[in-house]
Amino acid sequence: MLQDPKFISPPLLEIKGLRASFRGSNGYGEAVRGIDLTLQPGKVLGIVGESGSGKSVSMMALLQLLPAGSLVTGSAKFGGRELVGMAPGDIRRIRGKQIGVIFQDPLTAFNPVLTIGEQIAEAIRLHDASVSRKQGLERAEHLLDSVAIPQPRRRVSQYPHEFSGGMRQRAMIAMAIANSPQLLIADEPTTALDVTVQAQILDLLQRLREELGIGLVLITHDLGVVAGSADEIAVMYGGRIVERGQVEDIFYRTRHPYTRGLLRAMPNIEDDGENLTPIEGTPPSIWARPGGCAFHPRCVNAQAICASDDPELRPAQATLSACHFADRLPQMLAPVLEMTP
């Protein structure tokens, strides 16, 4: 059914040509090299790639959380409002209110000398001065309850070190949703946690998306984390998106050798990780990135052109792929994984 364009709301997040560079002794090093992403309200976008591929920097760039002296260009619109170049006071009002952020290590995100409750209450009062300290603490208790922390009344007056890793991550999520954000950016939210707790946290994020309609950007180096939680996946390498598509298409119909490498490196439940094949080599540094396709020194499919020409991200059957040979991969590669959807 066609919708009247007047009633189509802008995407929750729309990133176009976003670039971010750091200043070094010999000029700038580009960590994010022109990425395009779109997230609709209530959807989950997974950003995946090995460490150093530019996942965190791209989100920190649009939140204006990069160190002074970094350079950010391009566009990142949140509900139609441009974040790149937004005045510091305006972005501060959006950060922590309409956009909640969850970091990998909640121990460093929390202040060790304040109770969990005080910190959540402060996060609320920072954006709404009409909330008293007492009301803030009550809300904090309720929030701890909503992220399934047992005995929230007792927990609210405890310090971060009194929480286990999993409970701290829940408290971090409680703080991130304290001001009812429309968008939650979760950067490796489960990396430090064991598998069981990891599954619980992912369930919790999924529940928040369903109950509150929050859009979620889920950053991870682990494809397994996004397999069950994301709608769409963007695979990053060397500061670019090398493949993008619906989660099933990325898993079963990938058109990029790097994504295939990540899939091969995934522990497979059936073989106890026996056939696990890591991608050889390491991701490039922003100061010494190879020319052409940044993945070419590690790519089993590389040809001469890969060392000289950087491929564009373009449609290749079910996904968008940045590979010169995206359409010819089935002939070039042995089948990787036998996975039934």
Ligand SMILES: Nc1ncnc2c1ncn2[C@@H]1O[C@H](COP(=O)(O)OP(=O)(O)O)[C@@H](O)[C@H]1O
């Ligand atoms: N403050 C910084 N100064 C210089 N380089 C940085 C800085 N932060 C990140 N980088 C570099 O930018 C690249 C992308 O980093 P990042 O986005 O953190 O990767 P990841 O995909 O693991 O989140 C890496 O090569 C990293 O070393």
Ligand code: SF4
């Ligand atoms: S462009 Fe070449 S090096 Fe890059 S992923 Fe494709 S085949 Fe590999």
Ligand SMILES: [Mg+2]
């Ligand atoms: Mg990171």
